[in-house]
Amino acid sequence: LVDGVLKKWTGATTPVYSTISSTSDYAPTLLGTIPSMGEESAFEVVSAAEKAYDNGQGLWPTMKVVDRIKCMETFVTQMKATRTEVVKYLMWEIGKSLPDSEKEFDRTVDYIYDTIEDYKQLDRNSARFTKSQGVNAMVRRGPLGVVLCLGPYNYPLNETFALLIPAIIMGNTVIFKPAKHGVLLLSPLMEAFQNSFPKGVINIIYGRGREVASPIMKSGKVAVLALIGNSTSAIALQDQHPNKNRLRLILGLEAKNPAIVLADADLDLAIQECITGTLSFNGQRCTALKIIYVHESIATEFNRRFAEKVDALPFGNPWEEGVLLTPLPEQDKPNYIKALLDDAQLHGAAILNTKGGQISENYIFPAVLFPVNKEMRVYHEEQFGPVIPIVSFKNIQEPLDDMAESNYGQQVSLFGQDIRTIAPLIDTLVNLVCRVNLNSSCQRGPDIYPFTGRKDSAVGTLSIHDALRSFSIRTFVASKDN
Numbered sequence: 338l339v340d341g342v343l344k345k346w347t348g349a350t351t352p353v354y355s356t357i358s359s360t361s362d363y364a365p366t367l368l369g370t371i372p373s374m375g376e377e378s379a380f381e382v383v384s385a386a387e388k389a390y391d392n393g394q395g396l397w398p399t400m401k402v403v404d405r406i407k408c409m410e411t412f413v414t415q416m417k418a419t420r421t422e423v424v425k426y427l428m429w430e431i432g433k434s435l436p437d438s439e440k441e442f443d444r445t446v447d448y449i450y451d452t453i454e455d456y457k458q459l460d461r462n463s464a465r466f467t468k469s470q471g472v473n474a475m476v477r478r479g480p481l482g483v484v485l486c487l488g489p490y491n492y493p494l495n496e497t498f499a500l501l502i503p504a505i506i507m508g509n510t511v512i513f514k515p516a517k518h519g520v521l522l523l524s525p526l527m528e529a530f531q532n533s534f535p536k537g538v539i540n541i542i543y544g545r546g547r548e549v550a551s552p553i554m555k556s557g558k559v560a561v562l563a564l565i566g567n568s569t570s571a572i573a574l575q576d577q578h579p580n581k582n583r584l585r586l587i588l589g590l591e592a593k594n595p596a597i598v599l600a601d602a603d604l605d606l607a608i609q610e611c612i613t614g615t616l617s618f619n620g621q622r623c624t625a626l627k628i629i630y631v632h633e634s635i636a637t638e639f640n641r642r643f644a645e646k647v648d649a650l651p652f653g654n655p656w657e658e659g660v661l662l663t664p665l666p667e668q669d670k671p672n673y674i675k676a677l678l679d680d681a682q683l684h685g686a687a688i689l690n691t692k693g694g695q696i697s698e699n700y701i702f703p704a705v706l707f708p709v710n711k712e713m714r715v716y717h718e719e720q721f722g723p724v725i726p727i728v729s730f731k732n733i734q735e736p737l738d739d740m741a742e743s744n745y746g747q748q749v750s751l752f753g754q755d756i757r758t759i760a761p762l763i764d765t766l767v768n769l770v771c772r773v774n775l776n777s778s779c780q781r782g783p784d785i786y787p788f789t790g791r792k793d794s795a796v797g798t799l800s801i802h803d804a805l806r807s808f809s810i811r812t813f814v815a816s817k818d819n
């Protein structure tokens with residue numbers, strides 16, 4: 338099955354991958370090339386963004402709120418006209434299925450409209466009175482400066498815009514570096530950007546991090562580093578800023594979200610949600626379930642039924658109807674997953690499903706691993722791909738202790754039916770992660786919900802509501818109440 342579909346995919350007359358280098362090392366057909374810009378371009382975008390911001394005195398940060406809203410409305414209107422084209426690129430460039438690509442586009446349009454609405458309600462120009470101390474205060478929200486935005490490949494539109502849109506609407510100017518996969522989908526949007534915003538407000542730069550993002554950070558002109566991706570890049574970039582105490586960070590990073598399946602869980606529901614949670618977009622989501630803890634009394638049945646279901650999942654080209662599993666944009670991902678499987682098998686785990694681990698060029702079929710333990714890499718690493726480690730537990734304290742020891746703390750899924758067990762557990766779980774999903778898989782949406790994490794999973798909070806606050810500072814004018 339995997340072979341058949343891949344041949345069709347790689348043999349398609351429609352090219353598949355984008356790359357920022359003219360000499361692609363990717364096996365599937367090349368979709369297009371974009372030159373990797375260098376230091377000189379980096380300095381140009383810094384100077385353009387800085388000029389448009391001009392220490393808060395520039396055209397954009399001083400523009401009337403209603404006019405900034407008009408720019409945003411022009412943009413979203415023109416963006417809507419690019420839907421078919423952008424959705425095509427989402428499928429071709431990152432291998433996202435048609436319904437998920439359409440969902441990403443529509444969700445992003447909604448995100449922009451909702452952000453505009455939220456911006457109108459922001460605590461700006463509202464009076465605050467502190468009668469007892471005799472003070473009147475007029476509160477405002479102001480921009481922070483030049484923002485460097487780095488978006489991820491798995492949501493090149495939605496998550497990138499979740500940084501870009503609130504940053505701009507608050508009056509900041511932005512330098513935006515898209516991920517390597519998902520860069521071409523910006524081309525249909527270029528005209529909309531140009532028609533909607535004054536020069537210097539959004540500055541897009543392509544290229545390798547060390548060649549473009551490093552010089553931008555070293556310039557010392559960046560006020561906010563907004564990144565969704567991995568902590569290694571975030572730390573490296575932060576360290577390059579000559580005055581990092583002044584740098585605000587807004588980061589969405591790694592996670593190892595667990596599912597905990599209690600002995601009384603509705604098994605059909607738990608299995609279905611764990612399939613969606615682990616394998617939507619092949620597990621390439623920071624919110625994906627990345628480890629499953631199953632109570633030992635139901636582990637045998639859960640594992641058998643789960644493994645059977647995984648083997649039956651439809652694999653195909655992103656544009657084919659009904660596919661869940663699609664090829665992986667990162668060419669070396671199958672080898673990385675294979676190394677995790679080898680390591681787990683070496684330490685005593687077995688692959689439970691027949692097709693698990695079958696490799697074909699840029700695809701590896703999801704592998705269900707059991708029993709997984711602390712000796713194994715897959716127990717600790719964020720796999721960000723199609724491998725599902727399962728751990729069985731006797732006492733609920735075992736998964737709770739693991740979560741407490743983990744470096745991550747984004748979300749958890751809890752499956753069970755007895756409210757007397759669930760209620761106290763929730764009280765414990767909310768202090769370990771930032772979102773508890775009851776009898777459902779982990780996810781970021783609806784986009785109005787706060788999106789953040791504890792420990793190494795996040796810095797700051799995103800969401801329609803929170804991002805406007807993250808990308809701004811509250812200022813006020815105080816006067817004595819005479």
Ligand code: G3H
Pocket residue numbers: 491492496621622623624625779780781782
């Ligand atoms: O990569 C992490 C994404 O924020 C996941 O978003 O839960 O909506 O798929 P999602």
